[in-house]
Amino acid sequence: MKTSFRWYAAIAVFTMVLLLAACGDQKESEVVEAENMGEEISGETESNQVVEDVVEEDYIVVVANEKDETLAVIKYPEQTQEIIELEGQAHNLEVNVDTELVWVTINPPHGHDDEEDGHSHGHSHDEEGVEKVVAYDLNTLEKVEEYEVGNHPAHVTITKDGNIVVVTNSGDDTITIINRSTEELTTVAVGEYPHGARISPDQQFVYIANMQSADMSIVDLTLKEEVNRIDVGNGAVQTGFSHDGKYAFVGLHVDNQLAVVDVETQELVEKIDVGVGPVQMYASYDDRYVIVANQGSEEAPSDTISIISLETLEIVKELQVGQGAHGIVISKDSRYAFITNMFEDTVSVVDLDTLEETARIDVGYFPNGISIN
Incomplete structure (x- = not known):
């Protein structure tokens, strides 16, 4: 058991x-x-x-279609567009990110017909229209502000806080400084036929390219007076800056060069040979490149951009884009450059990692200035 x-x-x-x-x-x-x-x-x-x-991040790019009298508000990469109808010809524009306003210079629709290489050189005033700078809200696409300025306004640039607006008046050799908070307008004399303008990264000065006097004016925004003028070369058409504040640039449309100015010393330090008829330039925010749009003329258009290393100040690539490359802007993340091709009514999109064109977008007639939100 x-x-x-x-x-x-x-x-x-x-x-x-x-x-x-x-x-x-x-x-x-x-x-x-x-x-x-x-x-x-x-x-x-x-x-x-x-x-x-x-x-893909959405990029809002705004283009001035000068002879269409419109602005194209483009969403990229979707490539959808909304159109703002204007009251005249938009020569140039700039978007202010803080206020989400796009400022645009407006000339009377039938004035200043004497144009050369995409830029009017007449000094007559069209009595039938008003020359002004106008602000549009990018959210509503509605006009929210406008100011009468001098004869034949060309470019507009704005301080980062959106309060100070500067307009170049090519027809009377002045700039208009607008204080939006006080509504005070100040006129400052500069060089002959002031055209392009940019505000320095420290927000203290505006640098103006004077096309007919072959120099660049530096205006103190606090003193509201010209404090220096630097000989740079023939056909000074637009200015720009490296975002670290080290260099200022001037496109020399006649000399086929990019002038480089040391911001600290305010001296010309370099001239770089680029393509034919350079106009606008823009530096990438990561301080890799400054890129120049080579327009040429309407009779003999150029179709390239010159990509220049900010480290060596040497060209690393000449890239073919559209006919009459004119305006240029670079996204804040330094991923894309957007270029207006004035003589074929398109905008080229260039990938700054591959340095290749990735898209070409149809826009309105005679696309001129370009900016990004």
Whole structure:
């Protein structure tokens, strides 16, 4: 009896061990399966996150279609457009990110017909229209402000806070400085036929390219007076800056060069040969490049941009874009450059990682200035 009992007891214990082992294996299997599921879920989440990380950002690019008398508000990469009808010809524009306003210079629609290379050189005033600078809200596309300025306004530039607006008046060799908070307008004399203008990164000065006097005016925005004038070269058409504040640039439309000025010393330090008929330039925010749009003339249009290293001040690539490359702007993330091709009514999009054109967008007639929100 004792032997039998012990035998059965041993069998029971053995059976229980097998059952417990089986349960353990099942639980371990369930744990492993759960962990695997967790890894799959985690992996799926990470995968989704990666997908979300590479989703293209929306860029809002605004183009002045001068002879259409419109602004094109382009969403990229969707390439959808909304159109703002203007009350005259838009020569140039600039978007202020803080206020989400786009400022545009307006000339009477039938005035200043004497044009050369895409820029009017007449000094007559059209009595039938008003020359002004106008602000449009990028959210509503409605006009919200306007100011009468001097004869034949060309370019407009704005301080980062959106309060000070500067307009070059090519027809009377002046600039207009507008203080929006006080509504005070100040006129300052500069060089002959002031055209392009940009405000320095420290927000203290505005640098103006004077096309007919072959120099660049520097105006103190606090003193509201010209404090220096630098000889740069023939056909000084537009200015620009490296975003670290080290260099100022001037496109020399006649000399086919980019002038480089040391901001600290206010001295010309370099002239770089670029394509034919350069107009606007823009530096990338990561301080890799300054890119020059080479327009040429309507009779002999250029179709390139010159990509220049900010480290060496040497051209790293000449890239073909559209006919009459004129205006240029670079996105804040330094990913894309957008260029207006004046003589074929398009905008080129250039990837700054590959240095290749990735898209060409149809816009209105005679696209001139360009800016980005």
